[in-house]
Amino acid sequence: MFSVAFRSSSLSFGTRKYRDISAVDVVQIFKSVAGFDWMTRKSDVIRRVSNLRDELHRSLRTHRDLKSKKSEKDFIDKTRIKAAAGAGGRGAFSFVPVRRIPDGGDGGPGGSVLLRATSDVRSLAGIAFLQRASDGINGGSQRRQGRxxxxxxxxxxxxxxxSVEQQSGAVAEGDGRGAEVLADLSREGDEVxxxxxxxxxxxxxxxxxxxxxxxxxxxxxxKGAAGESRTVVLELKSIADVGLVGLPNAGKSTMLRSISAATPKVGSFPFTTLRPHLGVVCFPDGRRATVADIPGIIRGAHENRGLGHEFLRHIERTSVxxxxxxxxxxHEPGGRGGPLPPLEQLMLLQEELGRYDRSLLAKPSLVAANKLDAAAPIHRGAVERLRxxxxxxxxxxxxxxxxxxxxLLDAVWQSLPPDRP
Ligand SMILES: Nc1nc2c(ncn2[C@@H]2O[C@H](COP(=O)(O)OP(=O)(O)OP(=O)(O)O)[C@@H](O)[C@H]2O)c(=O)[nH]1
Ligand SMILES: [Mg+2]
Incomplete structure (x- = not known):
């Protein structure tokens, strides 16, 4: 019996990935398995060991997630999993002795794979690709139904x-828009x-x-029916309370550095920021809000130009x-294209956001006319026009x-929904 347990545990835990399982955890497994006697069915042992292993993996993952600092990497979160449900157990073929009356019980249904939202987990990182539920147990004699x-x-x-992965194996352009969305797990305990x-x-x-x-x-x-098997895409969109939206080089990263401890790279060239960065703004009275510096948006971003709408989707769930x-x-005199004055920058940004998703324009919004220190009197007119x-x-x-x-931050605070956690 011990050898079955030992083989199972070393198979699952001996890999580099789970090296960090403590001796206490291993003892726990052995203790639990040692509760079986010699008559226990092998399938029961394997099921118990595999349940324990799942439990351990889960607690380890939660532990790791809680331990890991909320990093900007967590912001872009997208992963695929293959969900393989268990097959149903076989119906039994047996008879009441002597009288030859059929008394075979039904097989148990296979386990399903389900996703559950919880605030204990902060990112999709570390969710294994293959998620397999266990098979139902075969039926027994005397009409015993399998578990x-x-x-x-x-x-x-x-x-x-x-969302469901597309037939071709590719997720619909960029963010899964167009793919069938199975569920939006936004509240504690939501399941699919x-x-x-x-x-x-x-x-x-x-x-x-x-x-x-x-x-x-x-x-x-x-025969028990086969369990469903499909590959789904998980995406995490929410996170920040506030999104900084601007054309490349507008000074978003510099602003985030000023108002939080985040240190996104700042450069005097467009597209310095290639992925969203997060910062936490702490107000003197202890209030906090998360702010996301989103990579620069250009004309055509809604059609995936520039860095594309990969990042527009992060704006979807910011509150402000x-x-x-x-x-x-x-405007450069006589120049075509080139730099845009502040009002035109705002109009372009709103146009791109609106084309991506009109509801973005309904969010509480503020405008920061930035780089005031470098603005010459000549720029006043443009700022007034913006106003x-x-x-x-x-x-x-x-x-x-x-x-x-x-x-600006005070106004941001006023605009945040009062019921935020
Ligand atoms: N004078 C002045 N320069 C600024 C200010 N904010 C940003 N800059 C400069 O503007 C340039 C761009 O700043 P970033 O903060 O990298 O701009 P960004 O909007 O994050 O740019 P992308 O990441 O490319 O979208 C840098 O050279 C900054 O030093 C400001 O308030 N005043
Ligand atoms: Mg930047």
Whole structure:
């Protein structure tokens, strides 16, 4: 018995990935397995060991997630899993001794694979690709029904959307838009079954009562059905309370550095930021809000140009938008294209966001006319034009010197929904 347990545990735990299982955990496994006697069915032992292993994997993962600092890497979160539900157990073929009356019980249904949202898990990192639920147990004599396979519960962070992978094996462009969305797990405890376990087969007792025992149909019904198997894509969109949205080089990263301890790279060239960065703003009275610096948006971003709408999707779940515009830019005289004045920057940003998803424009929004320290008197007119044309509160700030950021953050705070956690 010990050798079965030992083989199973060393197979699952001896890999590099789970090296960090402590001796206490291993002892726990042995203790639990040692509770079996020699008559215990091998399948029961394997089931118990595999349940224990799942439990351990889960607690390890939660532990790791809690331990790991919330890093910017967590922000872009997308992963695929293959969910393989368990097959149903076989219906039994047996008879009451002497009287030859069929008394075979039904097989148990296979376990399903389901996803459950919990605030204990913060990222999709570390969720294994293959998630397999166990098979149902075969039926027994004396109409004993086989036990159901245990489900596989995969814990995912709040805000995870689940979509079905496209036939071609590729996820629909960029963010899964266009792919069938199975679920949006946004509240604690939300669940979705991604692969349903197969039905158990019928035992010969039931087959006989239905009059199909011995027929081809009966033979087929005695077998447990295969469990569903499909690959789904998990995406995590929520995270920040506030999104900084601006054209490349508008000074978003500089601003995030000023208002939080985050240190995204700052460069005097466009597309310095290639992926969203997160910072936590702490107000003097202890209030906190998470702010995301989102990579620069350009004309055509909604059609996936530039860095594309890969990042627009991160804006979807922020509560407040701050449009960061560079207040030191002017049209070059006679120039076509080139730098855009602040109001035109705002209009372009709103156009791109609106084309991607109109509801983004309904979010509470503020405008930061940035780089105030470098704005010459000549730029005043453009800022005034922004004020009158924006239709949104405009704050003149300098992300570099910190000027005006207090007023901006206060307004941000006022705009955040009161019921936020
Ligand atoms: N004078 C001045 N310069 C600024 C200010 N904010 C940013 N800059 C400069 O503007 C340039 C771009 O700054 P970033 O913070 O990297 O701009 P960004 O919007 O994050 O740019 P991308 O990541 O490329 O989208 C850098 O050279 C900064 O030093 C400001 O308030 N005043
Ligand atoms: Mg940047």
């Amino acid at each position: 159901s396979g245990s489900p596989r519960v995969v814990l995912v962070p709040l805000g995870t959307t689940v 079954v991604v692969a349903r376990g197969g039905d158990g087969g019928m035992g010969n007792a039931r087959l006989a009562s239905r009059g199909i025992w011995g027929s081809a149909q009966g033979m087929a019904r005695a 938008l701050v449009y960061v515009v560079d207040a030191t830019l002017e 009158s044309g924006a239709g949104l509160p405009v704050f003149e700030v300098s992300g570099l010197t910190g000027e005006g950021l207090h007023a």
